[in-house]
Amino acid sequence: MQGSVGRDVIATLIVSVILIWALPLMVGTYTLTVLAIYAMLGLSLGLIWGFGGILCFGQAAFFGLGAYTYAIAAINIGESTLPMIIAVIVPCIFAALLGAMMFYGRLGDVYLGVITLVVTLILFKFVNSTAGPAYTIGNARLGGYNGIPGFPTLNVPGRTDLYIWGDALYYLCAVALVLVYLGVTWLLRSSFGRIAVGIRENETRMSLIGYDVRIRKTVMFAIGAAIAGLAGALYANWGAIVTPGLFSLSQSAEIIIWCIVGGLGTRFGPLLGAAGLGYLKFLLGQQSMINNTMLMGLILVLFVLFLPRGVVPAAISVWRASVGRPRRTGRARAMRRNRRRDRDDG
Amino acid sequence: MAEPVLETQHLSMHFGGVVALDNVTFTLRRGELRCLIGPNGAGKSTFFKCLTGLLTPSEGHVLMQGEETTGWPPHQVAALGVGIKTQVPNVMDALSVQENIWLAARRFLPSAQADAKTREVIDRLALGAIARTDLGQLAHGERQQVELGFVAASDPWLVLLDEPAAGMTAGEVARMTEVIHELNRTAAVVIVEHDMQFIRSIASKVTVFHQGAILIEEDVEAVMSDPHVRNIYLGKKA
Numbered sequence: 001m002q003g004s005v006g007r008d009v010i011a012t013l014i015v016s017v018i019l020i021w022a023l024p025l026m027v028g029t030y031t032l033t034v035l036a037i038y039a040m041l042g043l044s045l046g047l048i049w050g051f052g053g054i055l056c057f058g059q060a061a062f063f064g065l066g067a068y069t070y071a072i073a074a075i076n077i078g079e080s081t082l083p084m085i086i087a088v089i090v091p092c093i094f095a096a097l098l099g100a101m102m103f104y105g106r107l108g109d110v111y112l113g114v115i116t117l118v119v120t121l122i123l124f125k126f127v128n129s130t131a132g133p134a135y136t137i138g139n140a141r142l143g144g145y146n147g148i149p150g151f152p153t154l155n156v157p158g159r160t161d162l163y164i165w166g167d168a169l170y171y172l173c174a175v176a177l178v179l180v181y182l183g184v185t186w187l188l189r190s191s192f193g194r195i196a197v198g199i200r201e202n203e204t205r206m207s208l209i210g211y212d213v214r215i216r217k218t219v220m221f222a223i224g225a226a227i228a229g230l231a232g233a234l235y236a237n238w239g240a241i242v243t244p245g246l247f248s249l250s251q252s253a254e255i256i257i258w259c260i261v262g263g264l265g266t267r268f269g270p271l272l273g274a275a276g277l278g279y280l281k282f283l284l285g286q287q288s289m290i291n292n293t294m295l296m297g298l299i300l301v302l303f304v305l306f307l308p309r310g311v312v313p314a315a316i317s318v319w320r321a322s323v324g325r326p327r328r329t330g331r332a333r334a335m336r337r338n339r340r341r342d343r344d345d346g
Numbered sequence: 347m348a349e350p351v352l353e354t355q356h357l358s359m360h361f362g363g364v365v366a367l368d369n370v371t372f373t374l375r376r377g378e379l380r381c382l383i384g385p386n387g388a389g390k391s392t393f394f395k396c397l398t399g400l401l402t403p404s405e406g407h408v409l410m411q412g413e414e415t416t417g418w419p420p421h422q423v424a425a426l427g428v429g430i431k432t433q434v435p436n437v438m439d440a441l442s443v444q445e446n447i448w449l450a451a452r453r454f455l456p457s458a459q460a461d462a463k464t465r466e467v468i469d470r471l472a473l474g475a476i477a478r479t480d481l482g483q484l485a486h487g488e489r490q491q492v493e494l495g496f497v498a499a500s501d502p503w504l505v506l507l508d509e510p511a512a513g514m515t516a517g518e519v520a521r522m523t524e525v526i527h528e529l530n531r532t533a534a535v536v537i538v539e540h541d542m543q544f545i546r547s548i549a550s551k552v553t554v555f556h557q558g559a560i561l562i563e564e565d566v567e568a569v570m571s572d573p574h575v576r577n578i579y580l581g582k583k584a
Contacts, residue, residue: 191457198449201438208398208432209496210424210453 005189009182016178020171029170031282033238036173038278039271040180040231042258046270047184048224049259051193053200054217055109058116059255061123062091062225064246066232068127071148071242076138080237081157087233088226095225099218106214117252124247147243154237164237173234177271180227184267187223196220250293257300263310272312348376350409351504351534352397357406359392359558366392367403368558374504379526379535381545381566384555385578390538391433393555394508397536398430399423410504425453426504429497429533433508435489439482443473443492446481451499467499471525487514494525505535511544523548542570 023032045059069090073083098119102112131144140148154169156162164172187193196216199206203213236242245251254277262273277296284292307314352374359367367389374380382390395401397408399420408416415423424430438446444464451463468477471491481489490510497505510526511519519541526548529535539545545552545566552569554561556578562569569575 191452194445195449195452198438198441198445201440202436204400204420204432205436205438205496206449207420208400208424208430208436209450209500210421212421 005185008185012178012182012185016174016181020174020178024167024170027279029167031279033170033173034235034282035275035278036170036177037231037235037238038258038274040173040177040234041228041255042262042270042274043177043180043184043267044224044227044231045255046259046262046264046267047187047227048220050264050266050270051188051200052196052217052220052224053203054221054224055113055256056116056221056224057113057252057256058118058120059224059228060247060249060251061116061120062095062228063232063235063251063255064120064123064127064242064244065091065094066229067236067242067246068142068148068232069229070233070236071151072137072140072142074151074153075140075148078152079158079160080152080154084154084230084233087236088229091229091232092222092226096218096222099221100214103214103217103221117249120247120252121249124244124249127244127247145244147241147245149241151236151240151242153240169237173238176230176234180230181267181271184227188267192216192219254296257296259310260300261303261310263312263314266310266312266316269310269312273310276311348378350374351376351411352536353407353409354393354397355407355409357393357396357403357408359389359396359401360404365558367396370406370558370560372553372560374534374536376534377530378551379530379549380537381549381552382536382538382555383540383542383545383552383569384561388555389558390555391508392558394433394506394536394538397423397506398428398432424500427454427500427502429500429502429505429529431490431493431497431505431507431510433512433538435486435493437481437489437492440480442478442480443484443495444468444477446492447473447495447499450496454500463499467495470498470528471495472521487518490514491518491522494522498525498529502529502533505529505533507535508538509540510537511539511541519544546570 041059041063044062045056048054048056066087070083070087073086074080077083102115107115127142128145130142131146133141135142135144140151142148152160154164154172156164188197195206195211199211199213199216207213232246235246258273258277259270260273261277262271263269277299281292281296284290284295303310350373354370354372357367357370358365370389370393382393384390392401396403399415399418399422402417406416407414410423410426410428413426415426420430438449447467448460448464451460451467455463468474471494473491473495476484476488481492484492490513494510497507507526510522514522523544526535526537537549549566551563552566553563554569554575561578562572562575564572
């Protein structure tokens with residue numbers, strides 16, 4: 001097992017270095033930065049849904065919380081290191097509390113989906129209604145529909161005069177994505193991850209084996225929220241503004257579509273789905289002939305109908321069937337043996 | 347006489363107006379192997395679910411090694427060292443046999459020891475040939491065996507099995523019987539079962555349930571020849 005983890009890490013690092021170096025030759029770093037952030041957000045839901053079996057309709061809530069927390073903390077603190085940490089911790093704690101309420105309350109999957117959706121909508125409505133000087137946290141005005149602009153963006157830790165932006169922000173986000181991906185890989189290979197997959201498969205059985213399903217699902221949910229919070233904080237730095245749109249229903253739906261299209265139950269699928277569809281959205285945003293939302297819906301419908309498992313699982317199946325594991329039948333072996341014998345004789 | 351490891355005191359379970367269990371007092375002692383039999387609707391499975399925590403009894407108490415476990419959730423009951431196999435195979439279909447059994451072993455052992463325990467259980471149950479096969483691709487009998495593997499991997503002191511021989515071939519039942527006897531060397535065992543031949547081969551003492559209550563608790567041969575039992579369970583002509 002350790003050997004395969006080592007190979008996995010090395011392969012991830014090699015592919016990442018090549019992609020991080022090569023992609024800016026084709027696409028601008030400004031766009032690539034947000035794609036890396038989307039990929040991280042997709043991975044956060046891919047982890048809790050694909051491996052933890054928790055279908056969260058409100059991943060955007062944690063994304064938005066991360067972004068707003070960063071903006072508010074950065075205005076009040078100034079230096080960006082602590083705000084980045086707080087922006088991960090706040091969504092994590094929020095999700096832990098929400099998760100504990102849902103999982104200890106033994107809510108079914110449908111209710112869980114409804115509650116996460118409603119929480120996102122409540123946050124969206126609330127943040128939208130915070131215009132005016134009455135809604136401030138420290139020195140930060142929440143700004144209602146207009147959001148919070150003009151907060152200090154990322155700086156080199158301890159150097160408030162050295163900002164990380166442009167290409168540097170791209171490399172930082174890409175490296176953060178690779179680290180999160182490796183962290184998720186490690187988590188899924190650990191006992192905790194393997195047990196989480198067992199819970200996804202059969203909660204009752206895992207409970208009868210002796211596992212407290214409730215606490216494990218809560219922890220998994222909180223980890224997913226922490227990753228989404230990190231993505232949100234990076235997004236705030238990329239856009240240099242946070243708005244209530246981060247909590248919107250369309251944002252939540254998009255994350256689910258990324259995971260379905262990329263492929264659930266894989267680490268790379270949601271990441272690919274997020275970056276791929278994010279790039280498509282970026283390209284479509286440059287024209288006005290086709291409605292972006294309609295096309296997203298159409299893509300989802302086509303995938304559900306023709307490729308329900310998503311791109312990555314389908315590609316893995318094709319690979320295994322054709323190239324990855326060639327079936328060496330006794331007949332094939334015998335033919336090779338005969339050919340070798342003929343060659344030696346001849 | 348060995349000390350009791352499992353007791354129920356005046357256990358009752360009502361579903362609305364339906365009385366599924368009526369004042370059941372039951373004792374299982376260390377090292378004992380007991381079969382619970384009875385016709386459909388007699389209350390065996392409800393009793394089983396009350397023991398495992400899948401149901402909370404309406405009245406009465408469940409005690410395991412003297413500790414009150416009434417109303418405990420299943421994971422807490424299992425964490426005491428109770429191995430549970432449910433009526434319908436309850437497994438992780440998308441995971442391999444090896445991974446399934448590892449999950450049970452890991453609950454009580456550190457990771458490295460869980461690996462060793464998994465290999466030991468797979469050898470013991472002769473599941474080596476299908477160790478890497480996903481459970482979803484296995485036949486019913488093989489899935490039942492894997493569930494017994496869950497129990498064996500947790501080194502329990504009390505084993506609760508609901509219809510372990512259902513749907514299995516004669517060979518699988520023979521292996522299952524062997525494993526249950528092995529488990530019984532270190533654990534008290536309760537088996538809910540219908541298969542009379544299997545019960546004869548495995549149990550010395552049998553508890554007969556009828557209409558939610560215990561009708562008789564005797565040696566297997568005495569139970570089989572009891573006219574009441576023959577009447578309500580086997581049929582008059584049996």
